[in-house]
Amino acid sequence: xxxxxxxxxxxxxxxxxxxxxxxxxxxxxxxxxxxxxxxxxxxxxxxxxxxxxxxxxxxxxxxxxxxxxxxxxxxxxxxxxxxxxxxxxxxxxxxxxxxxxxxxxxxxxxxxxxxxxxxxxxxxxxxxxxxxxxxxxxxxxxxxxxxxxxxxxxxxxxxxxxxxxxxxxxxxxxxxxxxxxxxxxxxxxxxxxxxxxxxxxxxxxxxxxxxxxxxxxxxxxxxxxxxxxxxxxxxxxxxxxxxxxxxxxxxxxxxxxxxx
Amino acid sequence: xxxxxxxxxxxxxxxxxxxxxxxxxxxxxxxxxxxxxxxxxxxxxxxxxxxxxxxxxxxxxxxxxxxxxxxxxxxxxxxxxxxxxxxxxxxxxxxxxxxxxxxxxxxxxxxxxxxxxxxxxxxxxxxxxxxxxxxxxxxxxxxxxxxxxxxxxxxxxxxxxxxxxxxxxxxxxxxxxxxxxxxxxxxxxxxxxxxxxxxxxxxxxxxxxxxxxxxxxxxxxxxxxxxxxxxxxxxxxxxxxxxxxxxxxxxxxxxxxx
Numbered sequence: 001x002x003x004x005x006x007x008x009x010x011x012x013x014x015x016x017x018x019x020x021x022x023x024x025x026x027x028x029x030x031x032x033x034x035x036x037x038x039x040x041x042x043x044x045x046x047x048x049x050x051x052x053x054x055x056x057x058x059x060x061x062x063x064x065x066x067x068x069x070x071x072x073x074x075x076x077x078x079x080x081x082x083x084x085x086x087x088x089x090x091x092x093x094x095x096x097x098x099x100x101x102x103x104x105x106x107x108x109x110x111x112x113x114x115x116x117x118x119x120x121x122x123x124x125x126x127x128x129x130x131x132x133x134x135x136x137x138x139x140x141x142x143x144x145x146x147x148x149x150x151x152x153x154x155x156x157x158x159x160x161x162x163x164x165x166x167x168x169x170x171x172x173x174x175x176x177x178x179x180x181x182x183x184x185x186x187x188x189x190x191x192x193x194x195x196x197x198x199x200x201x202x203x204x205x206x207x208x209x210x211x212x213x214x215x216x217x218x219x220x221x222x223x224x225x226x227x228x229x230x231x232x233x234x235x236x237x238x239x240x241x242x243x244x245x246x247x248x249x250x251x252x253x254x255x256x257x258x259x260x
Numbered sequence: 261x262x263x264x265x266x267x268x269x270x271x272x273x274x275x276x277x278x279x280x281x282x283x284x285x286x287x288x289x290x291x292x293x294x295x296x297x298x299x300x301x302x303x304x305x306x307x308x309x310x311x312x313x314x315x316x317x318x319x320x321x322x323x324x325x326x327x328x329x330x331x332x333x334x335x336x337x338x339x340x341x342x343x344x345x346x347x348x349x350x351x352x353x354x355x356x357x358x359x360x361x362x363x364x365x366x367x368x369x370x371x372x373x374x375x376x377x378x379x380x381x382x383x384x385x386x387x388x389x390x391x392x393x394x395x396x397x398x399x400x401x402x403x404x405x406x407x408x409x410x411x412x413x414x415x416x417x418x419x420x421x422x423x424x425x426x427x428x429x430x431x432x433x434x435x436x437x438x439x440x441x442x443x444x445x446x447x448x449x450x451x452x453x454x455x456x457x458x459x460x461x462x463x464x465x466x467x468x469x470x471x472x473x474x475x476x477x478x479x480x481x482x483x484x485x486x487x488x489x490x491x492x493x494x495x496x497x498x499x500x501x502x503x504x505x506x507x508x509x510x511x512x513x514x515x516x517x518x
Contacts, residue, residue, distance in 0.1 A: 059395050088394075089397050093391075095388045095392060099387055100389075102389070163396075167396070
């Protein structure tokens with residue numbers, strides 16, 4: 001479990017009464033969640049329950065139908081909010097499939113945003129940062145010349161993580177970081193998530209349905225069920241909860257225990 | 261949305277199409293807004309120019325030469341025993357410069373690079389690469405749309421001029437080898453009644469066709485459905501829509517320019 005001091009009153013990301021529908025399908029009905037500065041919040045829930053939709057609201061990729069998203073005191077869920085660049089430079093996101101830029105090699109993927117946002121950096125300094133980020137994700141600098149198509153699933157996620165932290169964000173969002181990976185590679189990714197928080201003191205939001213990963217990396221866990229957050233608690237609180245829906249999910253049961 | 265009646269259906273579809281037209285103009289507007297940043301992305305622009313322009317030359321070479329040959333043979337067949345041979349060159353030149361060159365180049369490029377643009381952007385959207393650009397604070401219009409836009413609006417007219425030349429060469433080959441018309445007769449025929457406006461009209465038209473192929477390719481790419489079928493449909497739609505719009509725009513421009 002992460003070991004960083006967290007102040008319960010210092011909220012980094014706040015979701016208030018979030019509602020979102022796609023056509024006739026209502027995905028988020030009323031999502032309320034506070035994520036504290038420096039903590040790792042894991043959002044769990046079934047596939048298709050809207051976990052990634054929550055994440056996309058946090059980074060401004062989606063706008064809510066109703067409700068409010070506040071990041072570091074700035075409400076980003078309003079059409080009047082145009083300064084998305086400022087807030088996005090505080091955030092990094094690891095996409096489910098990595099979302100590496102296929103036409104660029106590993107080094108270019110990591111350096112691209114850096115080069116655009118920091119034109120004052122020399123090429124030598126940029127390469128130094130790339131090497132440093134590759135080291136953080138336990139990859140040797142020689143990896144910089146590999147194309148994304150030459151990388152395995154786990155490697156792609158590690159490179160995507162290096163790209164996400166290239167701009168040294170304060171908040172890191174992980175969209176199903178261990179999905180599609182074998183258990184050992186999953187654990188490597190889990191360790192990296194923990195490392196990121198310990199070394200870089202980031203606020204992390206992890207969306208997953210992998211309970212091994214959730215229990216390992218989380219400070220707190222929130223369960224999304226039928227468009228609402230039905231439980232928020234520490235790992236121990238979630239493990240010992242009486243909520244039948246949460247128990248069903250963490251134990252991986254087909255039926256809700258009370259129905260049996 | 262629940263469809264209640266045929267009238268409702270027609271209204272709904274009309275609204276959908278109007279929204280699509282609005283979105284197409286938004287894409288164009290946002291791309292033009294990024295234009296002041298063009299000089300910072302010269303490497304991306306050159307890469308797209310090579311991919312759209314230089315790589316299309318072999319295909320264009322074959323289609324243009326053969327079109328020029330066919331046009332000249334047809335002209336000679338129609339004129340035979342009625343009009344002096346000199347006018348074969350005149351007719352071929354006018355046909356090629358005003359219509360055949362620009363239209364043929366635009367249709368070939370709509371099929372080759374318009375579909376490739378939709379497939380590329382569609383697959384980037386599918387793999388969340390477009391979202392990744394946005395999250396990294398990078399404007400997709402500046403890094404993805406603008407280099408392609410510039411490549412399209414410069415390469416389509418350039419390729420049209422190349423296609424015109426190749427088609428005229430095709431016509432000359434047929435004249436000399438098959439039609440018993442001398443090079444001199446063909447060449448003087450080409451010059452006879454030539455107006456520079458005919459050449460410029462073709463170039464202006466091909467510039468507009470470049471804009472059409474780009475904007476429809478990009479629109480269908482960002483709106484592609486998911487999976488292989490979604491991307492496949494997007495590529496088909498962009499070719500159909502581009503070809504239709506090119507022909508409609510050609511008519512409109514012909515009415516305006518001549």
